[in-house]
Amino acid sequence: MKLLGIDAIGVSEKELRWGKSFLMANYKRTQAPLVCANLYDKATKKTLVAPYLIKKIGAVNVGFFGLTSDKVDMGISRDSLTVEDPSVAAKRTVEEMHKKGATVVVLLSMLGKVEAEDLVSSVDGIDVVIVGRNTPLLQKGRLIKNTIACYGGEQGQYIGRTLVSLDAGKKMTTGENDTYILGPEVGEKPEVLTLVKSFEDNFNDKLRKAEKARAAKAEIDKANGGTGTTEQAVDHYLGAELCQRCHAEEYKQWQGTGHAGAWQTLVTQKKEATPDCIPCHVLGYKQSGGFQTGDDAPRLANVQCESCHGMGTTHESYPAQTKRITEATCKGCHTISNSPAFDFAIYEPHILHHPPASMPPLPPNPAKQKMMGGH
Numbered sequence: 301m302k303l304l305g306i307d308a309i310g311v312s313e314k315e316l317r318w319g320k321s322f323l324m325a326n327y328k329r330t331q332a333p334l335v336c337a338n339l340y341d342k343a344t345k346k347t348l349v350a351p352y353l354i355k356k357i358g359a360v361n362v363g364f365f366g367l368t369s370d371k372v373d374m375g376i377s378r379d380s381l382t383v384e385d386p387s388v389a390a391k392r393t394v395e396e397m398h399k400k401g402a403t404v405v406v407l408l409s410m411l412g413k414v415e416a417e418d419l420v421s422s423v424d425g426i427d428v429v430i431v432g433r434n435t436p437l438l439q440k441g442r443l444i445k446n447t448i449a450c451y452g453g454e455q456g457q458y459i460g461r462t463l464v465s466l467d468a469g470k471k472m473t474t475g476e477n478d479t480y481i482l483g484p485e486v487g488e489k490p491e492v493l494t495l496v497k498s499f500e501d502n503f504n505d506k507l508r509k510a511e512k513a514r515a516a517k518a519e520i521d522k523a524n525g526g527t528g529t530t531e532q533a534v535d536h537y538l539g540a541e542l543c544q545r546c547h548a549e550e551y552k553q554w555q556g557t558g559h560a561g562a563w564q565t566l567v568t569q570k571k572e573a574t575p576d577c578i579p580c581h582v583l584g585y586k587q588s589g590g591f592q593t594g595d596d597a598p599r600l601a602n603v604q605c606e607s608c609h610g611m612g613t614t615h616e617s618y619p620a621q622t623k624r625i626t627e628a629t630c631k632g633c634h635t636i637s638n639s640p641a642f643d644f645a646i647y648e649p650h651i652l653h654h655p656p657a658s659m660p661p662l663p664p665n666p667a668k669q670k671m672m673g674g675h
């Protein structure tokens with residue numbers, strides 16, 4: 301984040317996943333500009349990080365402050381920290397920033413969608429809110445009372461641009477926000493690219509080594525008269541090529557669905573080596589017989605038959621489990637952040653092997669829409 305030149309960063313329980321001291325050690329080391337006005341260290345009774353900061357951008361003093369939710373579990377940090385009521389903290393902090401000369405105020409909210417929207421409509425003086433924490437992507441920001449709300453989606457896949465118009469007193473009059481996907485058209489920053497690439501290479505190398513060790517162990521097991529592979533003992537994935545031998549019709553229909561192109565999507569986006577992206581775009585990520593490393597792509601890439609029907613080794617029980625394919629089968633991948641428009645009634649007909657003659661069209665997928673740079 302320092303490399304990217306980010307001016308202010310909000311804090312949620314995710315930053316505290318490895319505990320307070322881990323976060324604080326990195327905060328001190330990097331001097332990353334964290335802000336959070338309602339997160340307190342129980343020991344010192346002070347805010348854990350700066351409550352806000354004011355940055356002169358061009359000729360304008362912009363105040364940034366953060367708020368974290370008082371309704372979530374802080375995990376292992378719960379004993380050392382307390383969270384103050386967000387509205388109380390917001391009123392105090394906005395007033396303080398105005399006194400110190402900020403004319404534009406930006407809230408980095410980690411409150412979730414509903415709570416953030418409620419807060420900005422009840423606390424005056426917040427010009428822009430970046431709505432974070434499990435919030436879906438909206439390509440266009442919305443005006444809530446006098447605040448522009450910006451919704452950037454999850455996993456750093458998008459970038460938002462908010463333009464505000466100011467009056468003579470440098471106060472906001474109007475504004476608008478757009479969010480764009482960070483596709484290959486967006487230039488790479490070489491330093492960041494190197495950092496990400498080396499992380500991915502190391503990580504994938506580690507996976508490859510673990511997979512080799514597992515295969516070697518299975519060979520030894522086989523030589524010793526065991527079951528041959530550790531997989532055969534337990535149920536595992538087989539891959540669509542096998543199913544195709546007996547279910548050519550279903551296979552052909554499947555090939556025409558988006559599921560059969562899910563891996564190519566990542567390749568096109570240059571994300572096929574990114575661990576965060578792989579799980580839902582392949583078969584059985586990290587499970588028995590499923591996709592482990594990039595080497596498995598020829599056989600196990602894409603959303604396949606067994607992604608819906610379950611491991612092929614349980615084939616015998618498929619008919620017994622009537623209507624085993626329900627909305628829950630889809631929702632492991634069609635999550636609110638990755639498939640915000642998902643509606644089982646509308647999506648299901650599009651994947652049925654014998655699709656109905658007519659069906660409602662799929663809603664537009666935000667991930668497919670306009671790319672940065674005006675394409």
Ligand code: HEC
Pocket residue numbers: 538539540542543544545546547605606609611612613615618619620
């Ligand atoms: C050797 C041939 C063969 C292979 C390989 C095979 N199947 Fe089948 N499958 C069958 C036959 C035959 C039936 C119908 C008999 C039955 O009802 O059990 C069937 C039935 C099914 C059914 C329907 C069950 C129901 O509701 O009646 C599903 C779903 C299915 N297979 C999926 C798969 C998947 C997924 C794979 C790959 C992992 C696969 N099959 C591999 C032969 C095969």
Ligand code: HEC
Pocket residue numbers: 558559561562563565566579580581582603607608625626627629630631632633634644647648650651662665
């Ligand atoms: C293993 C993860 C996974 C499961 C399980 C899954 N999907 Fe998908 N689905 C995806 C991915 C990834 C895509 C995007 C594929 C692409 O175009 O790259 C997708 C795309 C789709 C599309 C096409 C959307 C479009 O705009 O083109 C439909 C329709 C769909 N899924 C329906 C379903 C339904 C219904 C279920 C449950 C019965 C389901 N999916 C289960 C991962 C999954």
Ligand code: HEC
Pocket residue numbers: 455457558565566569571574576577578579580581632633634635638639640641642665667668
């Ligand atoms: C939790 C599961 C999940 C994860 C993780 C995930 N995706 Fe997806 N992805 C999906 C689903 C489901 C769809 C289909 C959405 C729809 O059409 O409603 C999809 C669709 C897409 C699409 C649009 C496909 C098209 O047809 O053009 C792109 C691009 C994409 N994903 C890229 C990524 C990238 C890049 C990452 C990693 C940052 C990622 N995905 C991580 C589940 C996931």
Ligand code: HEC
Pocket residue numbers: 540543544547550551552554559603604605606607608609622623624625651652653654
């Ligand atoms: C996105 C989820 C999904 C994927 C992927 C999928 N199926 Fe199915 N399949 C279904 C649904 C839904 C049914 C209808 C039965 C039900 O509702 O449980 C079904 C039914 C079947 C049946 C029963 C007979 C029939 O045609 O209705 C077979 C056989 C079958 N699938 C095989 C496959 C094979 C082989 C593949 C991979 C090439 C595959 N399926 C991929 C969801 C899926």
